[in-house]
Amino acid sequence: MARDIDALTAATLKHLRDRWWDEAFTSFVRVTLQPRAGNRILDVGCGTGTAEINISRLGLSQVDLCAVDLLYARVREALMATRARNMPVGFAAADACALPFRDGAFDSVFCVAVLQHVRDVSSALREFARVTKPGGRVLVVEPDNSARYWYSASEAGRRAFELGQRFFATLAQSRDDLTDPAVGPKLAGLFPLHGIQPLSVHLFPVSSTRLGAPPPAVWEARREAVRAAFAKAPDEAIRRLGADYVKLLDKYAREAADAGPSFVEIQNTMLFAAVGQKNEE
Numbered sequence: 001m002a003r004d005i006d007a008l009t010a011a012t013l014k015h016l017r018d019r020w021w022d023e024a025f026t027s028f029v030r031v032t033l034q035p036r037a038g039n040r041i042l043d044v045g046c047g048t049g050t051a052e053i054n055i056s057r058l059g060l061s062q063v064d065l066c067a068v069d070l071l072y073a074r075v076r077e078a079l080m081a082t083r084a085r086n087m088p089v090g091f092a093a094a095d096a097c098a099l100p101f102r103d104g105a106f107d108s109v110f111c112v113a114v115l116q117h118v119r120d121v122s123s124a125l126r127e128f129a130r131v132t133k134p135g136g137r138v139l140v141v142e143p144d145n146s147a148r149y150w151y152s153a154s155e156a157g158r159r160a161f162e163l164g165q166r167f168f169a170t171l172a173q174s175r176d177d178l179t180d181p182a183v184g185p186k187l188a189g190l191f192p193l194h195g196i197q198p199l200s201v202h203l204f205p206v207s208s209t210r211l212g213a214p215p216p217a218v219w220e221a222r223r224e225a226v227r228a229a230f231a232k233a234p235d236e237a238i239r240r241l242g243a244d245y246v247k248l249l250d251k252y253a254r255e256a257a258d259a260g261p262s263f264v265e266i267q268n269t270m271l272f273a274a275v276g277q278k279n280e281e
């Protein structure tokens with residue numbers, strides 16, 4: 001369950017990585033970055049190293065791959081994962097908005113599912129352009145977390161989705177979260193402001209369907225995810241909203257069980273991959 005798409009339990013796509021980092025996406029990244037022997041490629045916001053492991057599997061051994069993440073713990077995990085596979089990747093802890101590299105240090109730069117967490121997207125794009133060589137590729141892939149498709153055959157399921165959206169939005173507001181959940185489709189339009197020529201935008205749909213009432217473990221995972229989110233909520237009103245949400249999830253579970261084999265739930269969201277080229281000087 002934790003790896004399934006679930007708009008009911010998270011404001012972002014964090015549960016989805018295994019689903020969309022598939023072979024097709026990996027080869028899209030490879031084709032887009034046009035790696036040649038000796039090229040230096042930078043992954044900004046590498047997380048636990050999914051990209052590095054997948055890209056290295058494609059046999060890019062002659063490429064000099066570097067990766068950074070804001071969190072040292074993630075960098076460490078990514079380093080251990082690639083070392084265990086004997087993959088030479090250079091890692092560093094660094095902020096996308098202040099990259100510790102000289103101008104034009106990389107032949108291409110990519111960044112996946114990171115700018116949705118960054119307040120100052122312009123600063124990050126400026127940095128991506130700065131560290132990319134003239135003529136080099138910049139690839140940025142982000143979702144639009146504000147535009148999710150959701151269908152449930154159950155009335156409580158439809159209400160749960162709406163309440164969930166409100167719950168996560170209120171939680172974000174209470175944390176003074178100024179990140180842009182809808183950054184994905186905007187990226188190509190921001191490129192020219194930073195000396196990057198937009199080349200193309202590719203859409204990657206991520207969807208899941210459930211037919212028949214989900215097993216109890218699905219409901220328990222959903223309740224747990226919501227409880228974990230509101231346990232840290234700073235005020236009573238949000239905790240109350242969270243508690244109401246859990247109650248609605250219980251009702252949804254009951255309606256789903258009653259519907260049995262006629263239960264249907266469909267979720268879909270979209271990743272937007274903006275491809276650009278750093279302007280020639």
Ligand SMILES: C[S@@+](CC[C@H](N)C(=O)[O-])C[C@H]1O[C@@H](n2cnc3c(N)ncnc32)[C@H](O)[C@@H]1O
Pocket residue numbers: 014017044045046047048049050051068069070071074094095096097111112113114117118
């Ligand atoms: C959803 S994960 C994506 C990880 C990886 N790119 C992938 O696709 O598997 C987002 C990552 O962005 C990192 N991150 C968030 N803000 C960042 C920033 N300002 N600079 C660098 N990394 C950042 C987080 O620490 C996290 O590891």
